[in-house]
Amino acid sequence: MLQLQRASAGSGKTYTLAKKFIWFLITFRNNTTCRLRTSKEIAYELPRILAITFTNKATNEMKQR
Numbered sequence: 001m002l003q004l005q006r007a008s009a010g011s012g013k014t015y016t017l018a019k020k021f022i023w024f025l026i027t028f029r030n031n032t033t034c035r036l037r038t039s040k041e042i043a044y045e046l047p048r049i050l051a052i053t054f055t056n057k058a059t060n061e062m063k064q065r
Contacts, residue, residue, distance in 0.1 A: 017051060024049065 003020070007013050025045060028037045037045070054062070 013053075021049060021051070 005013055005016065025042050026036055028035050028041060
């Protein structure tokens with residue numbers, strides 16, 4: 001799953017990102033059910049999370065290169 005978020009400073013991006021991480025780690029969803037993950041499932045999923053944030057200035061610099 002790839003999700004992009006774009007928002008201005010002070011709009012709660014960090015809070016939203018942390019909330020999504022926690023939700024992803026503790027819940028398992030398939031087509032019919034939603035349940036809490038087991039400890040082993042959490043340990044498996046934890047290294048699969050990657051979050052990268054960039055400032056507008058850094059993004060523009062990468063675009064120029």
